[in-house]
Amino acid sequence: MRRPWSDVAIKECGEPLQSLRGTFLCLEPHPYAKLGAPYGDQGDPFRLRASVIARLVRAQNQLIQHPDPEVGPLQLLVLDAWRPVSVQAFMIEHAIEEECGRRGLNPSKPQWQTALDEVKREVSRFWAPPSEDRSMPPPHSTGAAIDLTLADQRGAALNMGGAFDAIGSESLPDHHASAAKANPNSPEALWHQRRCSLHAAMKQAGFVRHPNEWWHFSHGDQLWAWTVAESIAVYGRVDGDACAAASSSATRSSPSRFT
Numbered sequence: 001m002r003r004p005w006s007d008v009a010i011k012e013c014g015e016p017l018q019s020l021r022g023t024f025l026c027l028e029p030h031p032y033a034k035l036g037a038p039y040g041d042q043g044d045p046f047r048l049r050a051s052v053i054a055r056l057v058r059a060q061n062q063l064i065q066h067p068d069p070e071v072g073p074l075q076l077l078v079l080d081a082w083r084p085v086s087v088q089a090f091m092i093e094h095a096i097e098e099e100c101g102r103r104g105l106n107p108s109k110p111q112w113q114t115a116l117d118e119v120k121r122e123v124s125r126f127w128a129p130p131s132e133d134r135s136m137p138p139p140h141s142t143g144a145a146i147d148l149t150l151a152d153q154r155g156a157a158l159n160m161g162g163a164f165d166a167i168g169s170e171s172l173p174d175h176h177a178s179a180a181k182a183n184p185n186s187p188e189a190l191w192h193q194r195r196c197s198l199h200a201a202m203k204q205a206g207f208v209r210h211p212n213e214w215w216h217f218s219h220g221d222q223l224w225a226w227t228v229a230e231s232i233a234v235y236g237r238v239d240g241d242a243c244a245a246a247s248s249s250a251t252r253s254s255p256s257r258f259t
């Protein structure tokens with residue numbers, strides 16, 4: 001499905017990818033690498049464009065000033081960042097399989113075709129097409145998009161009222177808004193407040209949120225340009241650097257799954 005932002009022009013600024021490790025808490029093991037997603041020798045997913053990282057630092061600093069009512073001081077927990085197109089394609093197939101399993105469908109049976117089409121449509125609301133066309137790259141392949149959540153000071157992920165990557169209405173950012181309004185002391189109110197805190201911290205740092213996902217933010221890509229009415233995006237698809245990945249692995253003391 002073509003997105004309204006796919007027509008935004010891209011003028012690549014050439015900024016390099018840099019590591020998030022050491023500055024931000026990153027989910028380990030990486031959720032897609034754990035599934036066997038094909039990163040090959042393209043390098044670590046926990047990387048973003050340099051200026052996008054600088055903005056993320058601003059978001060983290062803002063969060064520190066707004067403790068959670070239940071768990072106190074907060075930090076960002078990065079779930080995924082740069083993602084090659086090969087992994088985008090793999091994860092869409094995985095999401096379709098999982099969703100078929102959840103609905104009790106056997107996708108290989110012809111009588112399930114309509115139900116399978118419905119699953120594919122639903123998955124495509126949450127996963128961008130794995131397009132090889134450089135004029136409409138999947139957002140994470142630009143190094144300008146990030147999936148993240150809130151964690152407490154010990155690094156434990158907070159309950160946000162919906163699992164990361166869930167295919168369903170609980171992923172919509174305002175899913176709990178009406179329940180929160182009806183009962184300000186409910187769990188839904190806390191989950192809604194947490195989603196709002198994450199959004200507020202990211203927004204003041206210059207990020208926009210995906211319309212269907214409470215955890216997905218970006219700066220400088222096509223979705224960002226379309227949302228803030230900029231005429232061009234500054235980040236296009238960037239491929240992992242096999243040479244950089246190989247040379248950095250030579251200086252690491254322990255082996256990495258991404259090299």
Ligand SMILES: C[C@@H](N)C(=O)N[C@H](C)C(=O)O
Binds near residue numbers: 140216
């Ligand atoms: C589903 C999620 N992890 C994600 O990254 N979605 C966005 C929209 C994408 O596929 O780029």
Ligand SMILES: [Zn+2]
Binds near residue numbers: 145216
């Ligand atoms: Zn995302």
